[in-house]
Amino acid sequence: MKSFLPLNWGLPGGSRIAAGKVFGTAEPGARLRMFQVYRFDPDNTGGPRLDTYYVNRDDCGPMVLDALIKIKNEIDPTLTFRRSCREGICGSCAMSIDGRNWLACTQPIDDIPGAVRIFPLNHFPVVKDLVVDLNHALAQHRLIEPWLKTETPAPEKERLQTPEDHAKLDGYYECILCFCCTGGCPSYWWNGDRYLGPAVLLQAYRWLIDSRDEATGERLDRLEDPFRLFRCHTIMNCTKTCPKKLQPAKAIAMTKAMLVERQH
C-alpha cells in the first residue's frame, strides 16, 4: 500500500493536486527514471499540480537532489526547491520522497522502486513547489529558547562539562532542524498550531539535559501542557523519518518522564 488515503482525499479545494505537465517521454534504451514532482506557483491562479519528468540515470548523480538539479538545469528551470550543502548537514532539501520525509541529498535514487514521487514536507503551507513555509515551526523553536541559560556569572574561561555529561547530549545535539520528523508527525498535522512537534521537542530535551544549563525547571514549566508536549502519542514516524538517525520520540518520552519525576 502506497498510502492510507488516495491522493486528493479530504484535501481542501486550494490544496487539491491536479495532473500536471509531462516533460519528455520514456524512450526505450536509455536508463530513464520517472520523477513526479509537486508544483505550485503562487504567481499563477492555478492550484498545485503533479508534473512528470524523465531523467536519464546514466547521466545523473546518485541522489534525488542530483536529479532535481538536473531537472532544473536541463528540463525545467522554473522548478523551485531549497538546497545548499548537498551532504546532509544543512537540512535545506528536506522533502517527502517516496512516502517518507528525507533529505534529497542523502536519498539514493536507486533505493526507490518505480516512479519517484516528491512532495513538499507534509502538511506545511507551500510557498512555491517544494519550498514550505517554516515560520510557525521556527517560531516554536524560538519559544523553547534553544540556548544556554545561566545566572551564575560566567567563569574566566569556558563553562566546564565532563566528558560523561557531554556524552548525554549524544543523539540529541546533532539535530539539523530539517523538520523531516515534524512534517511526518500525525499529531503535528492535526494540532500543529499548539503542539510543538518532534523537532522542537528534541531540541528542548537537548537543553533540558545540558549539565551547564540553570533553567531546567523553567524549561519544563514551558513544556508542561496538554498540547505543547502531551499531544505526542508515540506514533514513531519521527524516529523512522529522521535522516540523521536521531530519536525524537525517545527525547519526548524522557521529557514526560522528567515531568512525572518532579511531580512525585
Added chain:
Amino acid sequence: MSISRTPLARARGLGSAKSGTADFWRQRVTSVLGLPLIAGAILVIVSNIGADYRSAIECLRRPAVAILLLLTILNFCVHMRIGMQIIIEDYIHNETAKALLLIANTGFVAAAGVAGALALVKIAAVG
C-alpha cells in the same frame, strides 16, 4: 489563523497550561493496574458465556469476583475518560463542540461506572 499576529505570538498562543502530567501519569497508573484486572475480568466473562441466570448470579456475588469487577469498572472508567478526552482534543477544533463533547464524555463515563458499580453492589447484597 490571524494575520495580524507575528509567528512568535501565534506559537506562544495562550501560553503553557502547566498541566497534563497528572492525566499522563493517571493513564499509566490505570493501564498498569488494568493488566491484572483485565485478565481477571476476561476470565470471569468467558466463564460466564452461556451461563444461566442462577449460575451467573452465584458467580457475580462471590466477594472476590465482585471486588475484581468493581475495581475493573472504576479503573477503566478513569482510563476511558482520559483516553476519549485525548481523542476529542485531537480531532475536534471547534471550541463549542469540543466543550460539549468533553462534558458528554464525563457524563457517559460516570453513568456507565455508577450503573455497573450499583449493579454489582446490588447482586452482592441482595442476589
Added chain:
Amino acid sequence: MTDNRERAMDRPRSPDLQVYRPTLTMTMSIAHRTTGAALYLGMVLFVWWLVAAAAGPAAYAVEQRFMRSLPGLIILFGFTWAALHHTLGGVRHLIWDTGLAHDYPWREYLARATLFGSLSLTGILWIIGYLT
C-alpha cells in the same frame, strides 16, 4: 508585507496521509486508538450484562438472547480482540515511555508482537471457550 501576509493565508497545504507511506508503528497507533474507542463503547455491553443480572431473570434473558445471536457473538469476538490488542498495545507504550526499544529493529518487533499476540491470544481464548 501586507501582500505577503494575504498570500500566506491562501497557501495550499502539502498533502499528508494522502502521500505518507504507511508504517507498522503508525498502523498500530491507529489500531490502538480505534480499539480504545471501540472498548469505550463496549463498556455499555459489559454494564448491560451486570445491570441485566441485577435486574432479574427476565432482563438477563433478553441480554443473553442478544449476546448469543450472531451479531452478539461477532461483537463479543471483536470486543475480545480489541481488549487484548489494546492491552498489548498499552504494554508496548509503557515500554516506550521508559525510553526502551526505540531503536531499530526493536520498535518494529514490539509493533509486530502487539498484532500477532492479540490475534493469537484471541484465537486461543475462543477455542478454549468453544471447547469448554
